Amino acid sequence: MAYFQARTDLALEAREYVEDSNQELRGVEVEEYEDEEGKMHVTKVKITTQNGAKILGKPKGTYVTLEVPGLCECGENSDVGEDHEEVAWEISKQLTQLLPKDKEPYQVLVVGLGNRDVTADALGPAVAEHLSVSRHMVQEYGALGLPKESHAITSCIVPGVMAKTGMETAEIVKGIVKETNPDVVVVVDALAARSSKRLNRTIQISNTGIHPGSGVGNHRNAIDEETLGVPVVAVGVPTVVDAASIVMDALEKMHKELQETVFLQARDSVVLSQLHNMYVTAKDIDSTIKRISFTLAEALNFTFVGGGKKEHKEKM
Amino acid sequence: MAYFQARTDLALEAREYVEDSNQELRGVEVEEYEDEEGKMHVTKVKITTQNGAKILGKPKGTYVTLEVPGLCECGENSDVGEDHEEVAWEISKQLTQLLPKDKEPYQVLVVGLGNRDVTADALGPAVAEHLSVSRHMVQEYGALGLPKESHAITSCIVPGVMAKTGMETAEIVKGIVKETNPDVVVVVDALAARSSKRLNRTIQISNTGIHPGSGVGNHRNAIDEETLGVPVVAVGVPTVVDAASIVMDALEKMHKELQETVFLQARDSVVLSQLHNMYVTAKDIDSTIKRISFTLAEALNFTFVGGGKKEHKEKM
Amino acid sequence: MAYFQARTDLALEAREYVEDSNQELRGVEVEEYEDEEGKMHVTKVKITTQNGAKILGKPKGTYVTLEVPGLCECGENSDVGEDHEEVAWEISKQLTQLLPKDKEPYQVLVVGLGNRDVTADALGPAVAEHLSVSRHMVQEYGALGLPKESHAITSCIVPGVMAKTGMETAEIVKGIVKETNPDVVVVVDALAARSSKRLNRTIQISNTGIHPGSGVGNHRNAIDEETLGVPVVAVGVPTVVDAASIVMDALEKMHKELQETVFLQARDSVVLSQLHNMYVTAKDIDSTIKRISFTLAEALNFTFVGGGKKEHKEKM
Amino acid sequence: MAYFQARTDLALEAREYVEDSNQELRGVEVEEYEDEEGKMHVTKVKITTQNGAKILGKPKGTYVTLEVPGLCECGENSDVGEDHEEVAWEISKQLTQLLPKDKEPYQVLVVGLGNRDVTADALGPAVAEHLSVSRHMVQEYGALGLPKESHAITSCIVPGVMAKTGMETAEIVKGIVKETNPDVVVVVDALAARSSKRLNRTIQISNTGIHPGSGVGNHRNAIDEETLGVPVVAVGVPTVVDAASIVMDALEKMHKELQETVFLQARDSVVLSQLHNMYVTAKDIDSTIKRISFTLAEALNFTFVGGGKKEHKEKM
Numbered sequence A, B, C, D: 001m002a003y004f005q006a007r008t009d010l011a012l013e014a015r016e017y018v019e020d021s022n023q024e025l026r027g028v029e030v031e032e033y034e035d036e037e038g039k040m041h042v043t044k045v046k047i048t049t050q051n052g053a054k055i056l057g058k059p060k061g062t063y064v065t066l067e068v069p070g071l072c073e074c075g076e077n078s079d080v081g082e083d084h085e086e087v088a089w090e091i092s093k094q095l096t097q098l099l100p101k102d103k104e105p106y107q108v109l110v111v112g113l114g115n116r117d118v119t120a121d122a123l124g125p126a127v128a129e130h131l132s133v134s135r136h137m138v139q140e141y142g143a144l145g146l147p148k149e150s151h152a153i154t155s156c157i158v159p160g161v162m163a164k165t166g167m168e169t170a171e172i173v174k175g176i177v178k179e180t181n182p183d184v185v186v187v188v189d190a191l192a193a194r195s196s197k198r199l200n201r202t203i204q205i206s207n208t209g210i211h212p213g214s215g216v217g218n219h220r221n222a223i224d225e226e227t228l229g230v231p232v233v234a235v236g237v238p239t240v241v242d243a244a245s246i247v248m249d250a251l252e253k254m255h256k257e258l259q260e261t262v263f264l265q266a267r268d269s270v271v272l273s274q275l276h277n278m279y280v281t282a283k284d285i286d287s288t289i290k291r292i293s294f295t296l297a298e299a300l301n302f303t304f305v306g307g308g309k310k311e312h313k314e315k316m
Helices: A010-019 A050-056 A082-097 A124-131 A133-144 A169-180 A243-258 A261-270 A285-304 A310-315 B012-020 B050-056 B084-097 B124-130 B135-145 B169-180 B244-260 B262-269 B285-303 B310-313 C012-020 C050-056 C084-097 C122-131 C135-145 C169-180 C243-258 C262-269 C285-304 C311-316 D011-020 D052-058 D084-097 D123-129 D135-145 D169-180 D243-258 D262-269 D285-304 D312-315
Strands: A028-034 A041-047 A061-067 A106-112 A152-158 A184-193 A204-205 A230-243 A278-280 B026-036 B041-047 B061-067 B106-112 B154-155 B185-194 B203-208 B234-240 B278-281 C029-033 C041-047 C061-069 C106-113 C151-156 C186-194 C202-206 C232-242 C277-280 D026-035 D042-049 D061-069 D106-112 D150-156 D184-193 D202-206 D234-244 D278-282
Touching: A010 A061, A010 A204, A010 D312, A028 B154, A041 A050, A041 C186, A050 B278, A061 A082, A061 B310, A082 A204, A082 A285, A082 C084, A106 A124, A106 A169, A124 A184, A124 A230, A124 D042, A124 D184, A133 A152, A169 A184, A169 D169, A184 A285, A230 A285, A230 C061, A243 A261, A243 A278, A243 B262, A243 B278, A261 B244, A261 B262, A278 A285, A278 B203, A278 B244, B012 B041, B012 B050, B012 B061, B012 B203, B012 C277, B026 C106, B041 B050, B041 B234, B041 B285, B050 B234, B050 C169, B050 D150, B061 B084, B084 B285, B106 B124, B106 B169, B106 D312, B124 B234, B124 B285, B135 B154, B154 B169, B169 B185, B185 B285, B203 C285, B234 B244, B244 B262, B278 B285, B278 C084, B285 C061, C012 C050, C012 C061, C012 C202, C029 C050, C041 C050, C050 C262, C050 D135, C050 D312, C061 C084, C084 C232, C084 C285, C106 C169, C122 C232, C135 C151, C135 D262, C151 C169, C151 C285, C151 D084, C186 C285, C186 D312, C232 C243, C243 C262, C243 C277, C243 D243, C243 D262, C243 D278, C262 D169, C262 D243, C277 C285, C277 D243, C311 D042, D011 D042, D011 D052, D011 D202, D026 D052, D061 D084, D084 D202, D084 D285, D106 D123, D106 D169, D123 D150, D123 D184, D123 D234, D123 D285, D135 D150, D150 D169, D150 D285, D234 D243, D234 D285, D278 D285
Parallel strands: A106 A152, A106 A184, A184 A230, B106 B154, B106 B185, B185 B234, C106 C151, C106 C186, C186 C232, D106 D150, D106 D184, D184 D234
Antiparallel strands: A028 A041, A041 A061, A061 A204, A204 A230, A230 A278, A278 B278, B026 B041, B041 B061, B061 B203, B203 B234, B234 B278, C029 C041, C041 C061, C061 C202, C202 C232, C232 C277, C277 D278, D026 D042, D042 D061, D061 D202, D202 D234, D234 D278
């Protein structure tokens, strides 16, 4: 069916659309809850079988989604989002559960994916800007080079995009991983949602890595444990919607409002080739990326280096 | 009618939509031609009466549109568009016709509108980066400070956007104009088109200035001769489409393909408030802005400072 | 005497060099103290007479200097300096004493001077990036547009540098001030020190504005109360040393070490024209500017909008 | 001798200082000439023995230096330097002689070294911005993906600096080379000169790679054929002088002017530790980097992809 092709990087949305279509959904476990203060809605989707992976169009693994309405709203100053420290702690808590537990300090390579010259795609590079790295200090000074109470030795790369490097991002990351031997790779990326209402307020954390294009099948360019040889945790926030998805979404809305099935027929048949390679984003995407990248970087710094308010640490 | 509200900054498109709706169109003169080599299509729309202005939703004046399919295609290297020098000369030729003729050198202030931190909106600031300015040299050294054969003494400002300055752009420009007394102001801006097929391949040059918002009526924030006291020529390229326009466009296409009037009803009635403040742009908008800004800056430098290949000069 | 020509934007240093030369220093009052925790050294230089102004080469007025060794050292994460909140509060406290007291909320225009494309000169533009502005909200919504407990209605401009605008910065600022009528202007700028030991650890706050070039005399391009018609407070941090100053400094050091007066003769006579338009800066100037701009912006936000930890507010 | 430690990345300067000190210089061959139009001075230094390498503090190999006074002067517009196409062709000609001759198209990886956030160090990243890459097109479409007449299949990486990545640049490049198998690596970097008169007007092309730190000896972090397994050609332009070098230079000048040997004693003995990690650069370094990077990128595009004016091609 055509609407399956509407791209979403969110397992949460893939599941919604499958449910809406009344397909049976085996091999997928879902758990949902609100955080104590009701500021975030947490959904965990576990894809446990190949069948589940095929239906959702996503690899097997765990996908944790935090929905945080205030994520990109102006917080105490224009640089940060509302409740950014609380949100950073929650992200850090969820991320920690997907990271290696058998070694401390472990060595982590953070990869800031995306194109720093396209605002909506610059989330990964922007997070990298705020990250504290320590691997070179440890290489030089041994344990003394590591900030006290650090859980991890950190390094970071912004590989750039294929149109500018002429290389698959996976090739670049693979080469660096082989040469520097991290225990785990954390990739940060801007995602595409199916629905505009998810934009800039949803964080997905998964242990399945990144699969450009079809999700399952084409493994050549994946950035995952299979290609890198070490676990890969992905952290992403949807910042764009494919232009074609916007039209499909609108048609579904019209179907509901006007009760004419022709809208669904149109959704499934009309070719929107003119919208190929077009995406929809918010007008204030610059301040959005600034705030979200600040919160994600804080989450990563909390996770690897520590710091932050005492009351949050105690909650952990 | 709802679809009138679909935003377009192009007089060309406004006219098309009026024609499509079979309204009578008085007070508007149109002239069209191809350039000699068939690479550009030129359309001049002259709005000559208040009635014409009201119907098209644009102020009285001249709007020249160049349609150049290769504008953002990769040229001899990845920095410039196809035929960029030819295109720059054509823009320069059209622009020259809208500039003051009674004084040489005249003094021009170029204003690079838009938000440098949002790629699709950064056209004005990007053009400003490539511009040669001379006013300070003339202030210091008199006529000796002006490059030989220059037609104009140039200055340039990138005022930034209201969300970051707390000021209307019109206020900033007005203050600078009063203080520095240019003979003419040229504003460069990224525009919104109604149709995605206009994006990144259409250049509009007009002598009516810039009217944020409704076009006619709200004059407080206009950047035009009335508010600044000197002629204002605007040069723009559409780089985005309002997200709601994409849906309306698709509905019109469906109407044509499927012959169901319900699509037009939907277009005129369905509320797309979720798409408010969302826009559609191309995935490679960074290289697009790079190439177009290079060509526009070349056009302005040709116009004010001179230079370029001899064969082009002779054509002028 | 030649060494007077060594440029310093710090009144503190001007005074030191005058003292070292055993000149009598009338018309200048000095007060010094450490803050309670010994983290900052505060010096207030008041130039009270034209004679004092002439000897120090600085206009009459108050110059407060905070020396903070940790200003650009890595703090709790790599984005911020050590003790950045404490330092921001101290800056805010000193700045508040130089601001208008007769009106609240007053309207303030912050001007981020300097060249955003030259790292060492990008302090002003970098501070502007982090600033919260509210004037446009107040224009639109009246008092409701102002964040609660704000002391000021804020606007902000990054005028750019003359080589790119073709205009004196003073012209641009003057035009905007006339058009938008702030009660006070706060300019933020990167300064030049005479000695490398002041770099990136000294903050100067003065109520005398900015005087490019000679300091006293040439008023054409000053950004001060005389030219703008409203009080001008300047906040700056030295990030560079003139290359010629480095040589002079070294010669003075050699004189002390080797006790040969020929070094002082050389200092006063040797022409260093090759070093004209060259400056000295630190290799890690990017992280330095990032941290200092963050602290200065925090200081301005505390001052105008409020916020920050309760214990600091109580100290004020 | 202390002054040997004054850092220069230019073999040309290393040789001058050795000659000035009247040391015998064996194992070093030098050839010099002007180009036909007298716009460039070309010097080839060949270090042929380990002894020559030791004396000059540079590895064995060929170092071609072009001295081009107009390199960073404003050319036909403010974006490009004087005679930039001619200069690009000369660079391309010299570079071609150091590249592999046995295979066409060969695969080249261009590495833009340096810190994009520090203007004077951003030459490598700026060149990368202007480069045309084709490797991904060839991977996708085979020979059809390669622009006609191309000599090379190109890819490009900007690895960033250790303070931000936590990794040695050599590690990153080595990993990518192993994974993508180029036939040759071309590194572009901003260099340090000993004398300010070389700044921004000298291009060095060598087949010895890059050796951070001491030049000979410490091989761990070298980017050269030994560590990468493929030939490495380095292209660089000095944009900075170490602050300590400026003082030494001035002392030598004073020695010549004042004929006091105490200046040479000072040069060799005085400790300038306060100047550690400080460098000297030009005030207009932003436009300098813009122009030089444009010319270097043009030179690389000419070399790998072709293009440019016919008359230049015929000269080749």
